[in-house]
Amino acid sequence: MKILYGVQGTGNGHIARARIMAKAFAKRDDIEVDFIFSGRDPSRYFDMEVFGNYRTVTGLTFITENGEVNRWETLKQANIRQFIRDVKQLNVAKYHVLLNDFEPVTAWAAKMKDLSSISISHQAAFKHKVPKQGEAWTDRMLMRTFAPCDVNLGVHWYHFGFPIMPPFIEESYSKATKGEHVLVYLPFENVEAIKALLEKFPNEKFVCYHPDIDGPFATANSQWRPLSKQTFQQALFECAGVIANGGFELSSECLQLGKKILVKPLKNQYEQTSNRVTLERMNRCDSMDSLDPNIVSKWLSKDSPEPITYPNSPDILINWLLEGDYMDTKRLCEQLWKITRFPESVRMSLANGA
Structure with a gap:
């Protein structure tokens, strides 16, 4: 079976989910998979060895400034001509099916060229x-048209009675320890604003990852590091808690590792504000709308929650793909x-909350 796998590269969460799938695919001799990534400058991808000879295309992405989606800049910087050219030039003839994680070029190529397509994404x-929370008609249109697929297999922390899968999380609670530091991952926030917030807590220890950091350095109470999957995972296993935006994959890992979470959703990004609603319904997060030291102070004093156990392998999903009955999502879920x-x-x- 030959699979084309399209992955949105704007956020690391999509790539993290694809890594788990790629590792599982690599153990099989009955499947060949080609990965295509879009939405990020090719030089800014990292730790991509698991994907083999992956390809990148321009795609479409979201422009953020100071913790907020800038819709005007997003529209202004969208290279529609290049997008159309990439869709037309993508040859999908040799593939049996497209797996898609909110990646528009492969989704539209499959739609135009009659390749069966399955969305495996949180957005679905x-x-x-x-x-x-905060869904506008533009958001509904975006979800329908950005990366359209024949079958939509959503991924979420709970199914709510719909054809939705749980996330696949490799890390188990047994790997987690409760160290002294707090892990901070706020990639859409200004570095200086994060520093100003953390300086208000001189007796705490923070480990901070940010895409604008080129090399490691330290301040009075914080270690600052460039993005790295390996060192980030170690910092996550050993932390006392996590301060992050409202992304799906990192929150999923925190749920399984039993880490307390303080989320600051990206403004104008209804997926993240909606993630906050679900986490709050599950009683598994605190939240803030701005970098608020009062909320951080209260959160720091809280205990860690009980872990949730999600599947650690996508083998059930892969076996379902090989069976070929893509409309039967109920049994899989x-x-x-x-x-x-x-x-x-x-x-x-x-x-x-139901």
């Missing part, structure tokens, strides 16, 4: 009546939720 979950384990406190929170 928002096509259903899951908890949402039921199998995956059967091996997901929620603490009783989360079950009660979800039941009360």
